Amino acid sequence: MNNALRGRTALVTGATAGIGYAIARQLAAAGAAVTVHGRNAERGAKAVQDIENDGGRALFVAADLADVEDVRRLAEEVGDVDILVNNAGVYRFAGTLETTDADFDEQINTNLRAPYLLVQELVPGMLERGDGIVINVTTVAASTPAAEAGIYGAGKAGLELLTKLWADEFGARGVRVNAVAPGPTQTEGTAALGDQLIEGLGRTTALGRTATADEIANVVTFLASPAASYVNGAILAIGGGSLAIRPAA
Numbered sequence: 001m002n003n004a005l006r007g008r009t010a011l012v013t014g015a016t017a018g019i020g021y022a023i024a025r026q027l028a029a030a031g032a033a034v035t036v037h038g039r040n041a042e043r044g045a046k047a048v049q050d051i052e053n054d055g056g057r058a059l060f061v062a063a064d065l066a067d068v069e070d071v072r073r074l075a076e077e078v079g080d081v082d083i084l085v086n087n088a089g090v091y092r093f094a095g096t097l098e099t100t101d102a103d104f105d106e107q108i109n110t111n112l113r114a115p116y117l118l119v120q121e122l123v124p125g126m127l128e129r130g131d132g133i134v135i136n137v138t139t140v141a142a143s144t145p146a147a148e149a150g151i152y153g154a155g156k157a158g159l160e161l162l163t164k165l166w167a168d169e170f171g172a173r174g175v176r177v178n179a180v181a182p183g184p185t186q187t188e189g190t191a192a193l194g195d196q197l198i199e200g201l202g203r204t205t206a207l208g209r210t211a212t213a214d215e216i217a218n219v220v221t222f223l224a225s226p227a228a229s230y231v232n233g234a235i236l237a238i239g240g241g242s243l244a245i246r247p248a249a
């Protein structure tokens, strides 16, 4: 895959940790100049340093995706970009009757509204150039309801619907839009929930284990490359078989 993205620019949201960090490193290793986005400036600086140590090009821009004005400022600072990866996301587990207004708003605003706003801001430039790629990171919980992840899954299911809509809306004008739907993946975010939870989910997949962030990033890097030139409107499950089987009760 080396040099497949030479001369391209990319924005990866939520690249200060987990899956986004792995995506940013892989896109940079393939030759793209990458904007690493997140809120945590210390982790952002480390991600940039790691990419530069590998011989890649990167810069960090901080923005809170739950805030409309901050999302617009992020887009303005980034300017023209060839590859947009809407990766940043938050998960707050609670049953429907226990979900607070704040948790509802944070998940919908970060996981659904922010990608929508970034597409509104950044896709017009891609359409003008007749060339661009959008990749949305969803979840297997968008297709099969997961206990205590209703609003998380609903927001991501909305993002999957928009993926197909945008693939149709922009495809003939040179912009491909796809999504990857990860299953349980070891990241800083899941570590904060406790390793037991994610490892238990990993055991319910057909492969019987969790994914690494790089196993998700591999597929994103493929979708961003010319090798995926006829892939548009696809939702690629990377769930170790999570969607292929129904776990035993």
Ligand code: NAP
Residues within 6 Å of the ligand: 013, 014, 015, 016, 017, 018, 019, 020, 037, 038, 039, 040, 041, 043, 063, 064, 065, 066, 087, 088, 089, 090, 091, 110, 137, 138, 139, 140, 181, 182, 183, 184, 185, 186, 187, 188, 189, 190
């Ligand atoms: P993570 O380790 O928790 O990292 C989340 C990233 O998103 C961080 O870089 C964080 O940046 C950023 N972020 C979160 N809220 C933000 C906000 N309001 N504004 C700006 N940045 C924000 O997450 P992950 O586990 O890698 O998940 C990445 C994506 O994959 C998410 O969309 C998630 O839904 C999806 N996914 C994950 C799994 C899994 O098992 N890990 C499974 C399916 C889908 P800062 O910390 O710098 O603010």
